[in-house]
Amino acid sequence: MKEAVSRVRSAEPKHKFKSYSPSFLVDAMLGDIARKLRIFGYDTLYVKDTSDKSILEIASREKRILLTRDKELFKRVVKTGIEGVLLEQYDEIDNIAYTLSKYGIPCLSFNTGIARCPCCNGILTFKEATEFNGSLPEKIIKNHRVFFQCLNCDKIYWEGKHVSRLHLLVKKINNKIRKFEKESAN
Numbered sequence: 460m461k462e463a464v465s466r467v468r469s470a471e472p473k474h475k476f477k478s479y480s481p482s483f484l485v486d487a488m489l490g491d492i493a494r495k496l497r498i499f500g501y502d503t504l505y506v507k508d509t510s511d512k513s514i515l516e517i518a519s520r521e522k523r524i525l526l527t528r529d530k531e532l533f534k535r536v537v538k539t540g541i542e543g544v545l546l547e548q549y550d551e552i553d554n555i556a557y558t559l560s561k562y563g564i565p566c567l568s569f570n571t572g573i574a575r576c577p578c579c580n581g582i583l584t585f586k587e588a589t590e591f592n593g594s595l596p597e598k599i600i601k602n603h604r605v606f607f608q609c610l611n612c613d614k615i616y617w618e619g620k621h622v623s624r625l626h627l628l629v630k631k632i633n634n635k636i637r638k639f640e641k642e643s644a645n
């Protein structure tokens with residue numbers, strides 16, 4: 460656990476989410492992590508230009524795990540008994556893996572059936588290519604079969620080359636989760 464502790468610190472969770480998918484509240488400067496968590500299906504709010512008081516209130520009211528880089532804010536997280544993780548490093552893979560292992564999630568997968576809109580956290584719905592005739596370039600309609608649209612912001616997504624990059628990222632995160640689990644077992 461030594462290495463994990465030196466990288467990130469977290470307020471002790473009251474319980475482990477063995478069969479429950481946690482939801483997150485991500486503080487400013489961690490926008491990339493918020494987008495990734497959404498893509499992997501986690502309900503994730505991203506806040507910036509918001510007072511610490513409001514952030515703590517949202518986390519408490521909506522029972523979200525607060526992820527932050529702000530040490531002062533994290534001190535208040537610990538003090539008020541809210542669940543949260545202080546992410547001190549810039550390595551995105553380390554930060555996501557540590558957060559998930561802390562909350563009892565043994566591995567991650569990329570599943571378009573549960574993915575959320577990376578832009579707004581909205582739910583995505585499956586769409587037929589024909590539904591976008593005229594609104595997307597013909598080349599994209601022709602070359603892709605699986606489309607999704609955000610029910611909140613209407614943004615359209617399709618499975619392209621980025622999917623293999625996401626699978627690689629999942630692999631790296633899962634390797635790190637295993638490493639953190641091994642360390643915490645020692």
Ligand SMILES: [Zn+2]
Pocket residue numbers: 576577578579580581609610611612613614
């Ligand atoms: Zn959206």
